Amino acid sequence: MSEAIAYERAGDVAVLKAQNPPVNALGAEVRKGLLAGIERAEQDGAKAVLIYGEGRTYFAGADIREFGRPPKDPQLPALCSRIEASPLIVVSAMHGTALGGGLEVALSSHYRIAVPSAKMGLPEVNLGILPGAGGTQRLPRLAGTEAALEMITSGRHFGAAEALEKGIIDKIEEGDPRGIGLAYVQELLEQGAPRRAVGEMPAPDAVDFDAAYAATLKKGRGQLSPATAVRAVQAAVEAESFEAGLQRERALFMELMGSDQRQGLIHAFFSERAVSKLPELEGVEPREVVSMGVIGGGTMGAGIATAALLADLPVVLIEMTDDAAAAARGRIEGNLKGALKRGKITEAQYDRLTGGALTVATDYAALSQADLVVEAVFEDMGVKRDVFGKLDAHCKPGAVLATNTSYLDVDEIAASTSRPQDVIGLHFFSPAHVMKLLEVVVAEKTAPEVLATGFALGKRLKKVAVRSGICDGFIGNRIMNAYRKAAEYVVLDGASPYQVDQAVTGFGFPMGPFAMGDLAGLDINWAARKRRAPTRDPRERVPRFYEMLCESGDFGQKTGKGFYIYEEGRRGGVPNPQVAGLIAEDQEQQGVTPREFSDAEVLRRYMCAMVNEAAKVVGEGIARRPLDVDMVMLFGYGFPRFWGGPLKWADLQGLDGILADIRAYAAEDDFFWQPAPLLEQLVAEGKPFDDLNKDG
Structure with missing residues (x-):
C-alpha cells in the first residue's frame, strides 16, 4: 500500500483513509494507494469499502504540483472507472471539500454520505478545462441535466444540503467522517443494499444543447471551457453508451488541454498565488x-x-x-x-x-x-x-x-x-x-x-x-492611459468609439474604454489631462473630441450623457449622436482624413499599446515581474482571465509579431509607438515575458 492511503479492516469493511496533508490532493501516490486498496479489499474477503480523508478534508482536488507535467499512472479517469466497477459496495464519506477530481472519486463510489458543512464542486472550467474523470457523465445522471450544466459551467461550490436535495449524495450526518461512514456502510450491508454504479444508471434527459452552448459562451465572454463542458454533458445524454460518453468527455478534455485559454487560466491561477510573495519581505514582520x-x-x-x-x-x-x-x-x-x-x-x-x-x-x-x-x-x-x-x-x-x-x-x-x-x-x-x-x-x-x-x-x-514603484499612474493607470490613447487615436483616424468598444468586449473585456470612461466619469480623466497639459511633449498627438464632450458638460453616466446616452430605468446606454459631429470637427481642425479600420486592426492596436506600455513598466522596475502587471490588469481592469493578462497574451501571440506591428505603427506616429526596450531585448534573445517570472 502507498503511504498516502492507509488500509484497515473494520469487520466486513475495508477502510481506505487518505493521509496526504494538507488537503489530500489526488497526486500519483494517492491514486496508486486507492487502486491498491480497492484491489486488496476485493482479494481479502471484504464486503464493502469506505473511502474517507484524514485531517480537514476529503480529496480537495488535483495536486497542483503535477500541473504541466506528464501524467503518471494510474490516471484519474481509469481509477474512477475501476472504483465504480468494483463488485464490492464502495462508499465515500465526505467532509471539508470534495472538489474537481475529489468529487469525481465520490461520484464513482456507489453511495455517498457527508457532514453538514461539506462543500463540493467541479471547478475545472476555471482552469480552462472540464471535469475529465467522468464528472460530466455521472453528475447529470444524479442531479439531472439542467442542474449539472449549471454546476459544471459555473464551477461553483455547493453545500451538502443542496447536494442531498439534487441527489448527488445520499445522506447527511453529523460526526467524524470515519464514524458516520462506517455506520452508513453497516446500515447498507444490513439492508442488503445493492451495488449501485452511477455509470449504469439511465442516461439523463435532453435539453436544447445548442441554446445552452450559445448562452454559456456569451455569459463567459468567449471563454471556451464552460461552453465545451456543455458538449460533454450532451454526450451523457446522446452517446450510445456510458463508455462512449466517457470517451467523448476525454476527447473534449484533451482539446481544451492544448488550448491557449487553458495556458492563460493556469498562468492566472499560479500568478495570483505568487504575486504577493516578495523576496524583500522574507523575515520582515508587519506592524500590528x-x-x-x-x-x-x-x-x-x-x-x-x-x-x-x-x-x-x-x-x-x-x-x-x-x-x-x-x-x-x-x-x-x-x-x-x-x-x-x-x-x-x-x-x-x-x-x-x-x-x-x-x-x-x-x-x-x-x-x-x-x-x-x-x-x-x-x-x-x-x-x-x-x-x-x-x-x-x-x-x-x-x-x-x-x-x-x-x-x-x-x-x-x-x-x-x-x-x-x-x-x-x-x-x-x-x-x-x-x-x-x-x-x-x-x-x-x-x-x-x-x-x-x-x-x-x-x-x-x-x-x-x-x-x-512610483510613476504617474503606477502600474494600472499608467498602462490604461496608453491603451486609452491608442483607442482615441484610432477614433481620430476614422474608427468610431462604438466600434472600439465592440471590438474590446468581443475580446472578453466587460466594457470598452469609452463606456468605461462614461462609468468612471469623463471629468476625472479630463482633470488628469489638464494637469498633464503643461508638461506634455509637443510631439504628442492630442485628440480633442474628448475635451469637447466634457466642455459641453457631458461627463457620462453621472450626467446622463457622454459617449453614450443613459435613460432612467434602462440598462446600459445608446450611442450619443452628437459624438460623431465632435469627432468630425476634431478631424477637420487637425487635418486628419479619416479611413476605415477593421475590428481586428482596432483590437490589435489597442492590445499592442497595452503590451508595449506594460513592457516599459516592467523594464523600468515599476512592476517587479510581468505577472505583477498581469494580476493588476486582471483584478483591476477587467482583462479576460482566460488570457492570463496582457503579457501572458503577448507570449501566446508571439512577441516578434507584436514588435513588428508596433514598428509598423511607428511609421505614422513615432512618438506614441516607441517600442519598449524590454520588448526589443526579449525578441532579440528569443525569450517570452514568462522567463522573467521564473527569475523571481
Missing part, C-alpha cells in the same frame, strides 16, 4: 493593525471603510463637516446592507459593524489610536499634503500613513510629514469593498515593515495585493 482610520467618506473612502469593517477592523472615519460625516455613514451603511442582503453578514453583525465598530468624526484627534490610516480625499497634491500634515500631528508614533492616490507622487506626499518611513501608497479600486485589486506603492523611504503591513492588510481584506 487592530484599528483603522479613513480620511474622506465619498464613494472611495466609504468603500475602504466598508472593506475594513467586513474584515473585523474597527474604523474611525474623518469628514470635514457634520453633514458630510452623516452622508459618509449613510454610504457605509448602504454598502453593509448590500452585504447583509447577499448573506455575507448577519443582522447581528450589521448592527455591530454600524454601531461600535464604526466611528464617524470631524476631528483628526479621533485618530490618536489608529494603527493605520488611509487617506481617500480629492486627487490634488495640495489637499493631500495638508491631510498628511494633520495626520503627522495627530497619529501615534508607528502608525502607518497611507495614501489612496491614483496618480500623484507618494514621495512628495510623504515629504509633508516628519516620518516618511511610515508612509505608503495603498491604491484601492472602486468600489473598494468589491474590487479585489490593491496596488501597494512603495515610496523611497518606506520602511520594510510598513511595506509588509500593506501586504498583510491586503490579505486581511481579501485583496490581491501587487507591489508598485
Whole structure:
C-alpha cells in the first residue's frame, strides 16, 4: 500500500483513509494507494469499502504540483472507472471539500454520505478545462441535466444540503467522517443494499444543447471551457453508451488541454498565488493593525471603510463637516446592507459593524489610536499634503500613513510629514469593498515593515495585493492611459468609439474604454489631462473630441450623457449622436482624413499599446515581474482571465509579431509607438515575458 492511503479492516469493511496533508490532493501516490486498496479489499474477503480523508478534508482536488507535467499512472479517469466497477459496495464519506477530481472519486463510489458543512464542486472550467474523470457523465445522471450544466459551467461550490436535495449524495450526518461512514456502510450491508454504479444508471434527459452552448459562451465572454463542458454533458445524454460518453468527455478534455485559454487560466491561477510573495519581505514582520482610520467618506473612502469593517477592523472615519460625516455613514451603511442582503453578514453583525465598530468624526484627534490610516480625499497634491500634515500631528508614533492616490507622487506626499518611513501608497479600486485589486506603492523611504503591513492588510481584506514603484499612474493607470490613447487615436483616424468598444468586449473585456470612461466619469480623466497639459511633449498627438464632450458638460453616466446616452430605468446606454459631429470637427481642425479600420486592426492596436506600455513598466522596475502587471490588469481592469493578462497574451501571440506591428505603427506616429526596450531585448534573445517570472 502507498503511504498516502492507509488500509484497515473494520469487520466486513475495508477502510481506505487518505493521509496526504494538507488537503489530500489526488497526486500519483494517492491514486496508486486507492487502486491498491480497492484491489486488496476485493482479494481479502471484504464486503464493502469506505473511502474517507484524514485531517480537514476529503480529496480537495488535483495536486497542483503535477500541473504541466506528464501524467503518471494510474490516471484519474481509469481509477474512477475501476472504483465504480468494483463488485464490492464502495462508499465515500465526505467532509471539508470534495472538489474537481475529489468529487469525481465520490461520484464513482456507489453511495455517498457527508457532514453538514461539506462543500463540493467541479471547478475545472476555471482552469480552462472540464471535469475529465467522468464528472460530466455521472453528475447529470444524479442531479439531472439542467442542474449539472449549471454546476459544471459555473464551477461553483455547493453545500451538502443542496447536494442531498439534487441527489448527488445520499445522506447527511453529523460526526467524524470515519464514524458516520462506517455506520452508513453497516446500515447498507444490513439492508442488503445493492451495488449501485452511477455509470449504469439511465442516461439523463435532453435539453436544447445548442441554446445552452450559445448562452454559456456569451455569459463567459468567449471563454471556451464552460461552453465545451456543455458538449460533454450532451454526450451523457446522446452517446450510445456510458463508455462512449466517457470517451467523448476525454476527447473534449484533451482539446481544451492544448488550448491557449487553458495556458492563460493556469498562468492566472499560479500568478495570483505568487504575486504577493516578495523576496524583500522574507523575515520582515508587519506592524500590528487592530484599528483603522479613513480620511474622506465619498464613494472611495466609504468603500475602504466598508472593506475594513467586513474584515473585523474597527474604523474611525474623518469628514470635514457634520453633514458630510452623516452622508459618509449613510454610504457605509448602504454598502453593509448590500452585504447583509447577499448573506455575507448577519443582522447581528450589521448592527455591530454600524454601531461600535464604526466611528464617524470631524476631528483628526479621533485618530490618536489608529494603527493605520488611509487617506481617500480629492486627487490634488495640495489637499493631500495638508491631510498628511494633520495626520503627522495627530497619529501615534508607528502608525502607518497611507495614501489612496491614483496618480500623484507618494514621495512628495510623504515629504509633508516628519516620518516618511511610515508612509505608503495603498491604491484601492472602486468600489473598494468589491474590487479585489490593491496596488501597494512603495515610496523611497518606506520602511520594510510598513511595506509588509500593506501586504498583510491586503490579505486581511481579501485583496490581491501587487507591489508598485512610483510613476504617474503606477502600474494600472499608467498602462490604461496608453491603451486609452491608442483607442482615441484610432477614433481620430476614422474608427468610431462604438466600434472600439465592440471590438474590446468581443475580446472578453466587460466594457470598452469609452463606456468605461462614461462609468468612471469623463471629468476625472479630463482633470488628469489638464494637469498633464503643461508638461506634455509637443510631439504628442492630442485628440480633442474628448475635451469637447466634457466642455459641453457631458461627463457620462453621472450626467446622463457622454459617449453614450443613459435613460432612467434602462440598462446600459445608446450611442450619443452628437459624438460623431465632435469627432468630425476634431478631424477637420487637425487635418486628419479619416479611413476605415477593421475590428481586428482596432483590437490589435489597442492590445499592442497595452503590451508595449506594460513592457516599459516592467523594464523600468515599476512592476517587479510581468505577472505583477498581469494580476493588476486582471483584478483591476477587467482583462479576460482566460488570457492570463496582457503579457501572458503577448507570449501566446508571439512577441516578434507584436514588435513588428508596433514598428509598423511607428511609421505614422513615432512618438506614441516607441517600442519598449524590454520588448526589443526579449525578441532579440528569443525569450517570452514568462522567463522573467521564473527569475523571481
